[in-house]
Amino acid sequence: DAKTTQPTSMDCAEGRAANLPCNHSTISGNEYVYWYRQIHSQGPQYIIHGLKNNETNEMASLIITEDRKSSTLILPHATLRDTAVYYCIGEIQGAQKLVFGQGTRLTINP
């Protein structure tokens, strides 16, 4: 699994777009980029994933650079409920082990 690097913490104002970066320079061609988030006292929750095309769902957008060495998770209109730790993970689909790093602690401020 690719090693990922994320900032330790970020702040964002409520209602603004939150852009969370992730570096995964060692990602291999068959590894997907997955994003999960963990709200206090809960288990991690899946957000989105992609291989090389940008992806969008009801929760977020995922922008992957053309060389696939980095990606950005975008929460378009952050709310207080988006305050959580966000994890970026490189995974071969169906892998037997998902390796979480330290993640980014995102705080949405009113």
Add this chain to the structure above:
Amino acid sequence: GAGVSQSPRYKVAKRGQDVALRCDPISGHVSLFWYQQALGQGPEFLTYFQNEAQLDKSGLPSDRFFAERPEGSVSTLKIQRTQQEDSAVYLCASRRDGEKLFFGSGTQLSVL
């Protein structure tokens, strides 16, 4: 069920006691994972099951930790002779092959 269910939600054990943590995965999910999460850290992989077969137990920290999934559905993580360093949140996750993981809310274990 609607999601991954873990019990108990909280467990307090005296040092040296044995504990058993239960995980009910989503029905039909072939893969089941156990993770350990220390305070302020990301989840650390413990072990992985595909149906009843334990295919990877490389993350189990010692031989005091044992996991089973005898019928390919419910799983139990057992910790023998608990130590203070075992205090953590234990997370269970399940998925169909190749799809996203669904996590339970975890069991918070405190060893006194």
